Structures are given as C-alpha cells and as structure tokens.
Amino acid sequence: MSEAVEYERIGDIAVLAANNPPVNALGVDVRRGLLAGIERAEAEGAKAVLIYGKGRTYFAGADIREFGKPPQEPWLPGLCDRIEASPLLLVSALHGTALGGGLEVALSSHYRIAVPSAKVGLPEVNLGILPGAGGTQRLPRVAGVEAALDMITTGRHVRADEALKLGVIDKVQDGDPREIGLAYAQELLDAGAPRRAVGEMPAPDPVDFDAVYEAVLKKGRGQLSPAVAVRAVQAACEAPSFAEGMARERELFMQLMESDQRKGLIHAFFAERAVGKLPELKGVEPRLVHQIGVIGGGTMGAGIATSALLAGLPVTLLEMTQEAAHAAKDRIAGNLAGALKRGKISQQQHDAILSDQLQLATGYDSLSAVDLVIEAVFEDMDVKKQVFAQLDAVCKPGAVLATNTSYLDVNEIAAATTRPQDVIGLHFFSPAHVMKLLEIVVADKTVPEVVATGFALGHQMKKVSVRAGVCDGFIGNRILSTYRTCADHMVLDGASPFQIDKALTDFGFAMGPFAVSDLAGLDIGWAVRKRKRAEGLDPRARDSSYADKLCEAGHFGQKTGQGFYAYEKGKRGGTPNPEVLDLIAADRAAQGITPRTFTDDEIVRRYMVSMVNEAAKVVGEGIARRPLDVDVVLLYGYGFPRYRGGPLKWADLQGLPGILDDIRAWSAEDDYFWQPAPLLEKLVAEGRCFDDLNKDAQ
Numbered sequence: 165m166s167e168a169v170e171y172e173r174i175g176d177i178a179v180l181a182a183n184n185p186p187v188n189a190l191g192v193d194v195r196r197g198l199l200a201g202i203e204r205a206e207a208e209g210a211k212a213v214l215i216y217g218k219g220r221t222y223f224a225g226a227d228i229r230e231f232g233k234p235p236q237e238p239w240l241p242g243l244c245d246r247i248e249a250s251p252l253l254l255v256s257a258l259h260g261t262a263l264g265g266g267l268e269v270a271l272s273s274h275y276r277i278a279v280p281s282a283k284v285g286l287p288e289v290n291l292g293i294l295p296g297a298g299g300t301q302r303l304p305r306v307a308g309v310e311a312a313l314d315m316i317t318t319g320r321h322v323r324a325d326e327a328l329k330l331g332v333i334d335k336v337q338d339g340d341p342r343e344i345g346l347a348y349a350q351e352l353l354d355a356g357a358p359r360r361a362v363g364e365m366p367a368p369d370p371v372d373f374d375a376v377y378e379a380v381l382k383k384g385r386g387q388l389s390p391a392v393a394v395r396a397v398q399a400a401c402e403a404p405s406f407a408e409g410m411a412r413e414r415e416l417f418m419q420l421m422e423s424d425q426r427k428g429l430i431h432a433f434f435a436e437r438a439v440g441k442l443p444e445l446k447g448v449e450p451r452l453v454h455q456i457g458v459i460g461g462g463t464m465g466a467g468i469a470t471s472a473l474l475a476g477l478p479v480t481l482l483e484m485t486q487e488a489a490h491a492a493k494d495r496i497a498g499n500l501a502g503a504l505k506r507g508k509i510s511q512q513q514h515d516a517i518l519s520d521q522l523q524l525a526t527g528y529d530s531l532s533a534v535d536l537v538i539e540a541v542f543e544d545m546d547v548k549k550q551v552f553a554q555l556d557a558v559c560k561p562g563a564v565l566a567t568n569t570s571y572l573d574v575n576e577i578a579a580a581t582t583r584p585q586d587v588i589g590l591h592f593f594s595p596a597h598v599m600k601l602l603e604i605v606v607a608d609k610t611v612p613e614v615v616a617t618g619f620a621l622g623h624q625m626k627k628v629s630v631r632a633g634v635c636d637g638f639i640g641n642r643i644l645s646t647y648r649t650c651a652d653h654m655v656l657d658g659a660s661p662f663q664i665d666k667a668l669t670d671f672g673f674a675m676g677p678f679a680v681s682d683l684a685g686l687d688i689g690w691a692v693r694k695r696k697r698a699e700g701l702d703p704r705a706r707d708s709s710y711a712d713k714l715c716e717a718g719h720f721g722q723k724t725g726q727g728f729y730a731y732e733k734g735k736r737g738g739t740p741n742p743e744v745l746d747l748i749a750a751d752r753a754a755q756g757i758t759p760r761t762f763t764d765d766e767i768v769r770r771y772m773v774s775m776v777n778e779a780a781k782v783v784g785e786g787i788a789r790r791p792l793d794v795d796v797v798l799l800y801g802y803g804f805p806r807y808r809g810g811p812l813k814w815a816d817l818q819g820l821p822g823i824l825d826d827i828r829a830w831s832a833e834d835d836y837f838w839q840p841a842p843l844l845e846k847l848v849a850e851g852r853c854f855d856d857l858n859k860d861a862q
C-alpha cells in the first residue's frame with residue numbers, strides 16, 4: 165500500500181485512512197492508495213469500505229501543486245467513478261474541510277457521515293476552474309439544482325448542519341471520524357442498506373440556465389469560472405446520460421484549466437500564503453501582545469481599534485480631548501453594530517467589548533502598561549514626532565511602537581525615540597476593520613522580533629500582512645501614485661475620467677481611479693499635490709490643475725456630494741459631473757494640449773504598464789521582497805481583479821518584452837514619466853519573468 169493511504173481491516177469493513185499532511189490533498193500517491201485500497205478490499209471479501217482522513221481534515225481537494233503539470237494516473241474523475249461503481253458499501257466519514265475533489269470523493273461514496281464541525285464545499289471556481297471529478301453532476305442529484313448552483317458558483321463552505329438539510333451528507337455525529345465512520349458502516353451493514361450510487365440517480369429538473377449564466381457572469385465582473393460552471397450543471401440536467409454529463413464537465417474543466425484566469429487565481433492562492441513566510445523571521449519569536457493602545461480615534465484609529473477589539477485585544481484609545489475620545493467611541497460603536505448586524509459577533513460579545521474592553525484616555529500615562537501602540541494621528545511629521553517622543557517617555561521597555569502613516573518616513577519617526585529598534589509601520593487600509601491588507605513597514609533599525617510581532621498581530625486580526633520597506637508610500641501607495649498620475653496624463657491628453665473608470669472596471673477593477681478618489685476624499689490627493697509642489701516638482705514632470713479647481717470649489721467627492729461624480733443622498737454610486745469636463749478643457753487649453761481619442765484598450769494598457777513599471781522598481785529596490793508581495797498588496801488593498809493574479813502576474817502572462825517595448829515607445833513622448841525599471845530591463849535581457857524571482861526566493 166502507499167504510505168499516503170493506510171489500509172486496515174476491522175471485521176467486514178476495510179478502513180482506508182488518508183495520511184497526506186497538512187490537508188490530505190488528493191495528490192497522485194493518495195489517488196493510487198485509494199484505488200489500491202478499494203481493489204484489495206474487494207479481493208479480500210470485505211463488505212464495506214470506510215474512507216476518512218487522518219490529522220486535521222478529510223481531503224481538502226485535488227493537489228493544486230499538480231495543476232499545469234502532466235497528469236498522472238489514476239485521474240480523480242476515474243477514481244471517483246471507480247469508488248462509486250464498487251460492489252462494496254462505500255462510506256466516507258468527514259471532518260475538517262471536505263472541499264473540491266474531497267467532496268467529490270465523498271459524493272462518490274454511497275453514504276456520508278460528518279462531525280458537527282465539518283464543512284463541505286466546491287470552491288474550484290475560486291481557483292479559476294470548476295469541479296472536475298463529477299461534482300457538477302453528482303451534487304445537483306443529491307441537493308437539487310438550486311442549492312448546487314449556489315454552492316458551485318460561490319464556492320462557499322457549508323457547515324455540516326446545513327449540508328445535512330441539503331442532503332449532501334446523511335448523518336451528523338460528534339466523535340472521532342474513524343470511530344463514527346466504523347459505527348455508521350456497521351449500522352448500514354446490519355440494516356442491509358443498499359449500495360446507493362449518486363451517478364445512478366435520476367437527472368434533476370432543469371432551470372432557466374441562460375438566465376442564471378448571465379446573472380453569474382455579471383456578478384463575477386469578468387471572472388469566467390462561475391459562469392462556465394453553470395453550463396456544467398446544466399449538463400447534469402440535460403445530457404442524455406450521466407456519462408455524457410461527465411464528459412461535458414471534463415470538456416469545460418479542461419477549457420478553464422488552460423485559461424490565464426486559472427493561472428492568475430492559483431498564483432493568488434499561493435502568493436497570499438507565501439507573504440508571511442520570510443527567511444529572516446524563521447525561528448524568531450514575536451513579543452507577547454495582551455493589550456494595545458491606539459492614538460487618534462478618527463477614521464483610521466477607530467477602525468484599527470475595532471479590528472483589535474474584534475480580535476479579542478483590550479484597547480486603550482488616546483485622543484486629544486474628552487469630546488474627541490467620545491466621538492471615537494461612537495465611531496467604534498457604529499463599526500461594532502455593523503459587525504453585530506452581519507452576525508460576526510453576538511449581542512453579548514458586542515456589549516462586553518464596549519463596556520469592558522475599550523478604555524478612553526486623554527493622558528499618555530494610560531499607555532504605560534500596553535504591549536503595543538498604534539499611532540493614527542494627523543499625517544504631519546511634526547505631530548507624529550511629538551507623539552513618538554511622548555510614547556518613548558511613558559511606554560514600558562519592549563513595547564512595540566507602530567505608526568499607521570500612509571507616506572511619511574518611518575526612519576525619521578523612529579529617530580524621535582531612544583528605541584528605534586522597537587518602531588515599525590503598521591499601515592492599515594480604510595475601513596481598517598473591513599480591509600484585509602496590512603503593510604508591515606520595516607525601518608532601518610527595526611529588529612526581527614518586532615517585525616514578527618507585527619505579523620502575529622496581523623494574523624490575530626485576520627489580516628493578510630505584507631512586508632514593505634521605507635519609501636514614499638511604501639508598496640501600495642507608491643505604485644498607486646504612479647498609475648494615478650498615468651490616468652491624469654491620459655485625461656490631459658484627451659480621455660475623460662469617466663471613460664477611464666469604465667475601461668478599468670470592464671478590465672475587472674472594483675472601481676476606477678476617479679471613483680476611488682471621490683470615495684477617499686479629493687482633499688487627500690490635493691494635500692499630497694500641494695506638499696509635492698511645495699517640495700519642488702521636477703521641471704520635467706507634467707502637472708494638472710483641474711482636480712485642484714474642484715477642491716477649491718469645496719467639492720471633495722462623496723463626503724460633499726460632488727466630485728468627479730455627483731452623488732444623491734441614499735443612492736449608491738454617482739453620475740458623471742459635467743462641470744469636470746469644462747475644468748479639464750480649460751486645463752488643456754492653458755497647457756496648449758490638443759486632445760486626442762483613446763481606445764479603452766490603450767487606456768488599460770497604459771495604466772497597467774505604468775503600474776507594472778513602478779512595481780518593478782519597488783521590487784528592484786527591495787521595498788517589496790518579491791513580485792508576489794506586490795501582487796498581494798494590489799489584490800487586497802486596491803481592488804485589483806483577483807482572477808488576473810496581481811499586476812506582476814498579469815505582466816508575466818502578457819510577456820515582459822512587449823511591456824518594455826511599450827515603455828520605450830512612450831518615453832519618446834514623455835521620457836520623465838516613462839523610465840523603464842532596471843529590473844524589468846534585466847529580466848527581459850535574461851529572458852526571465854517575475855515569477856522566476858518568486859521561485860528564486862522560495
């Protein structure tokens with residue numbers, strides 16, 4: 165037998181125990197072991213076979229690392245058919261997460277029992293594929309088309325109690341999976357229960373699949389896999405036989421397997437797991453954090469405090485006045501009410517957090533006992549330095565001192581203390597209790613233990629944490645300011661903000677750059693522009709004034725009801741503000757620019773290439789450790805379409821030589837903005853791509 169599946173005989177029952185840590189993925193050894201186990205059980209005259217997983221879970225799916233490599237037999241669909249066709253009684257006992265191919269093996273078994281904490285699901289669409297081992301054919305037969313479409317197109321994890329109601333599993337029982345599985349198999353044998361093959365059940369009744377397809381396609385904002393999966397479920401209803409339905413599923417599965425979207429989504433899956441794995445943190449223990457302080461309870465401070473409270477950490481929140489502190493508490497209470505409404509916390513937890521876990525303060529002494537402080541005061545270097553000098557005076561030795569600054573120099577902030585080794589940037593995104601991204605900004609003197617503490621805190625707050633180095637804007641905001649500038653240039657040259665936003669949402673972005681500016685507040689960009697102009701712009705840099713004119717007229721975007729778009733109270737989204745076009749026309753005239761037309765393709769290409777070029781500089785300078793770190797930042801903080809994998813995965817899929825050619829061609833019109841990143845030039849010269857750098861860093 166293979167080591168990945170252990171065989172044991174208990175009376176009439178052959179027990180197949182998968183042992184492929186950490187998640188019992190159905191790699192080739194497991195598939196071979198299962199096949200050999202069934203054949204042996206049949207040859208030895210067993211009456212039933214129990215399949216379960218050792219360790220933390222039943223099979224969590226096909227082995228994703230095998231995707232894109234030559235397939236090795238037995239293939240999963242054939243194995244599932246073989247399991248189902250066995251003359252013995254096949255029983256699966258589920259615990260942990262029975263996902264994807266895992267649930268497909270379970271659905272091929274004749275009976276399924278699960279522990280109450282088990283979850284089942286077919287999350288393949290989130291990897292850009294669809295269930296390819298009979299999931300789209302068997303699930304609708306046991307759960308009905310509506311439930312199957314919901315599970316398959318969303319990929320959601322379904323708890324055991326719901327799965328029982330849906331008919332996906334037959335019994336829920338507490339206990340050890342091996343023991344409950346054995347007892348259930350014996351019970352079925354004693355009762356003379358028949359073999360029950362889902363593939364032999366009648367085809368389910370069809371629904372209006374064209375309508376479902378359209379709705380799912382629209383919801384996916386360009387992601388194909390959920391919509392294609394609808395067609396596979398359609399085949400379960402309409403194909404003349406189960407075998408023909410399976411063949412259709414295979415055909416659609418292979419189509420998706422070859423797609424760039426599959427490559428992008430699998431890259432995203434592994435990248436988000438790799439960001440926290442840094443060689444310099446190997447074996448480094450984080451400092452213990454039992455209570456934290458937050459300074460400033462505005463938009464960010466209140467969100468950060470909420471996130472900490474929801475993660476079970478008591479918070480002391482420091483504001484300038486009692487009044488401001490109470491306003492901060494109101495903001496936090498509003499955030500918590502939202503969490504309560506969405507079922508994230510119970511009423512009891514909500515009340516306990518507000519009454520016991522949150523302390524308000526106006527004096528620094530209140531922070532003397534906290535283990536970590538996050539500063540979220542105004543974005544002003546002098547104010548930040550004063551705050552850090554005071555923290556240095558009161559905080560206990562070893563306390564981690566963090567700043568949430570968006571752009572400012574963390575080294576300079578650290579220098580305001582006598583303990584720069586304990587100072588770090590923890591850059592949250594707005595709204596901080598909702599957005600998953602956390603940039604962990606490592607300054608020159610920050611010690612690894614403090615970096616590890618940042619990652620541990622991020623983990624506790626359920627964030628996706630990415631290491632960044634110090635520069636203006638770190639990873640995300642630095643790249644943003646470049647592609648935002650590219651959008652401004654295109655506006656000056658003839659595109660409208662509305663065309664740009666539409667082209668980019670059609671590309672898959674959650675929002676276009678001008679709608680994002682309206683949401684964030686136009687005053688933020690205005691302040692940055694004023695700061696940069698005061699510092700002195702390079703004479704070769706192009707500048708524009710149309711957005712300043714909006715701000716001068718008091719239009720700051722959504723919060724004032726008007727910006728690039730006009731917003732009606734109570735309505736989501738806005739309509740294009742026609743005044744903007746006049747302001748742009750005036751700006752062009754003042755600069756002597758004759759506008760030209762842009763196609764949507766050119767808009768997307770320029771925007772993306774500017775993003776890739778700046779990202780390559782960020783990696784080349786070591787601000788991001790690897791290309792995948794940039795990808796995760798853009799995916800989690802900037803609404804980048806996940807099915808494209810991130811900007812540098814997109815660049816690899818497009819081909820780096822073509823991107824470099826475009827930059828060189830455009831530098832003829834503006835050689836200040838379009839300066840090729842040295843790293844991009846090097847990769848092209850060596851015939852390598854960004855993913856090679858990810859692999860080098862493994």
Ligand code: 3HC
Pocket residue numbers: 186187189224225226227228229240261263264265266268287288291294295296297299434437438
């Ligand atoms: N294949 C290969 N490796 C896998 C894997 C899989 N299906 N699922 C998880 N892993 C790896 C992870 O990469 C990680 O490796 P690392 O420790 O080296 O980083 C390790 O297992 C642990 O995973 P997590 O850190 O994600 O552990 P969690 O406990 O947080 O989550 C999980 C566990 C819910 C199972 C989560 O890993 C998950 O969602 N996995 C993917 C499940 C999935 O998509 N299954 C469908 C696969 S496609 C398929 O089955 C096709 C079929 O229809 C033909």
Ligand code: NAI
Pocket residue numbers: 459460461462463464465482483484488539540541542543544547551568569570571591592593594684
């Ligand atoms: P804000 O203006 O909403 O809140 C700042 C709060 O700090 C105010 O409530 C103010 O009373 C308080 N404050 C100011 N000086 C203080 C002091 N000395 N002691 C105690 N409290 C003080 O600002 P916002 O948007 O929350 O930003 C805070 C920080 O977070 C800035 O550094 C900003 O760059 C950064 N940031 C902002 C993001 C955003 O989208 N708003 C995103 C990520 C970071």
